[in-house]
Amino acid sequence: MIGAPAGARATGQVMVAADVVKTHGSGDGAVTALRGVSAAFVRGEFTAIMGPSGSGKSTFLHCLAGLDAVTSGSVVVGGIDITGLSRTRLAELRRDRLGFVFQSFNLLPVLTAEENIRLTARLAGRRVDPAWFDTVVDALGLRARLGHRPAEMSGGQQQRVAVARALLTRPEVLFADEPTGNLDSRSGAEVLGFLRAAVDTHRQTVVMVTHDPVAAAHADRVLFLADGAIVDELAEPAIDAVHARMREIEG
Numbered sequence: 167m168i169g170a171p172a173g174a175r176a177t178g179q180v181m182v183a184a185d186v187v188k189t190h191g192s193g194d195g196a197v198t199a200l201r202g203v204s205a206a207f208v209r210g211e212f213t214a215i216m217g218p219s220g221s222g223k224s225t226f227l228h229c230l231a232g233l234d235a236v237t238s239g240s241v242v243v244g245g246i247d248i249t250g251l252s253r254t255r256l257a258e259l260r261r262d263r264l265g266f267v268f269q270s271f272n273l274l275p276v277l278t279a280e281e282n283i284r285l286t287a288r289l290a291g292r293r294v295d296p297a298w299f300d301t302v303v304d305a306l307g308l309r310a311r312l313g314h315r316p317a318e319m320s321g322g323q324q325q326r327v328a329v330a331r332a333l334l335t336r337p338e339v340l341f342a343d344e345p346t347g348n349l350d351s352r353s354g355a356e357v358l359g360f361l362r363a364a365v366d367t368h369r370q371t372v373v374m375v376t377h378d379p380v381a382a383a384h385a386d387r388v389l390f391l392a393d394g395a396i397v398d399e400l401a402e403p404a405i406d407a408v409h410a411r412m413r414e415i416e417g
Contacts, residue, residue, distance in 0.1 A: 170253035180338050180371050181207040181230065186239035188394075199225040201394040202239065207339065210369035212362060214382040216408070217391035218416050224343060225299050226391065227375045231264060231341045237371045261290050265332030265340040279323075280312040283330045289311055294334060302330045306360055313344045322353025331359055332372065340364070342374040346381055347402040358384045379408035390415055 188200040199222045207213055217223040228234035230241055232248045240249050244263060248256060260266075265286075273282045283303070287294050303309055306326045314322050325345060332340050342361065346354030362384050364370040374385065381386045383405045390398040392415050400411055 175216050178209040179206050180209050180244060181373075182225075182242045183230060184240045184242075184393045186226070186229055186241065187237045188222070188229055188234065188241065189237045191346060197238035199394055200229065200236075202321050203391075203394070203396055204239075206398060207371055207373060209371050210365060212365045212372045213374070213383040214385035214388045215373065215375045215404070216377065216379075216388055216390065216412065217381055218320070218412075221391040222394040223375050223391045227341055227343055227373065229265065230339075230373060232260055239250075243334050245409070261286065262292075262335070263338045265335065267325070267328050267332050267340065267342040267345045269344040271316070271321075271348075273327060275316050275323055278315055279308060279319065279327045282316070282327050283308075283312075283334055286331055287335055290335070291336065296380075298336070302333050305363065320353065321349050321388075322356060324351060325353065325357050328359065329357060333364060337370075339371045339373060342372060343373060344377070346376070346378065363388075379412065382408045 183205050184205060186200050186203045187198065190197045190199060195339070203226055215223045215227060217293065225234065229236050232241070236249050240247050242248070248259060251259065274285065277285065284294060303312065306329060308323070308326055308330060311319055311323055313401070327336055345361070349357065358381055361372050361374070365372055365386070374381070376382055383403050385403060386401070388400045388403045388408060389396050390400070390411055397415060398411055400407060
């Protein structure tokens with residue numbers, strides 16, 4: 167199965183997608199975005215998902231994260247098949263066990279950086295470990311910005327707040343959808359460096375959709391999608407190798 171780590175790395179799986187199909191619409195107008203995609207993700211691994219426009223990469227991420235319902239197949243996160251959950255239970259699982267970082271920072275403008283960071287935990291009614299809060303804030307260089315509102319911060323700083331919010335609840339999986347898409351190259355590199363450090367230092371599992379080979383090169387492996395299927399995989403990706411694979415896929 168392309169996308170499934172081999173050998174000893176197959177232990178410690180935190181998420182497995184099996185034969186995931188996603189179809190939009192019905193009848194003659196139906197469009198199949200995913201065609202039986204299978205992949206496994208292990209703890210402490212950074213996976214990038216790439217592909218041409220319309221390849222299904224964002225749809226795959228959304229199905230993995232429970233943001234979009236699959237047409238058939240299964241997605242198991244932490245031993246729970248999320249495809250069979252009610253809306254309420256799925257919302258609770260996303261809140262309690264998953265983290266999200268999007269291209270748009272999704273910060274509440276009336277809240278300070280600290281309030282935004284604590285928001286998900288607060289909504290879940292979970293106590294925040296003060297030591298872990300300090301670790302996340304200091305690792306992301308946000309100590310001096312905790313009292314600032316989003317409008318008083320740069321794009322890079324806002325995205326770091328979003329990363330801190332996602333990491334604060336120690337999620338099973340952190341999903342990132344084009345997290346550097348609205349950032350300049352320096353700010354983007356900082357955010358990617360923090361995601362990489364979360365994997366290396368805290369064994370965080372990260373799954374990121376990106377169109378950028380530079381971003382993908384921060385990952386442990388890259389899954390390439392085309393026409394709704396995984397068509398290739400690259401371990402320990404280098405920028406030039408990612409570029410080359412994308413050129414081949416795009417034809």
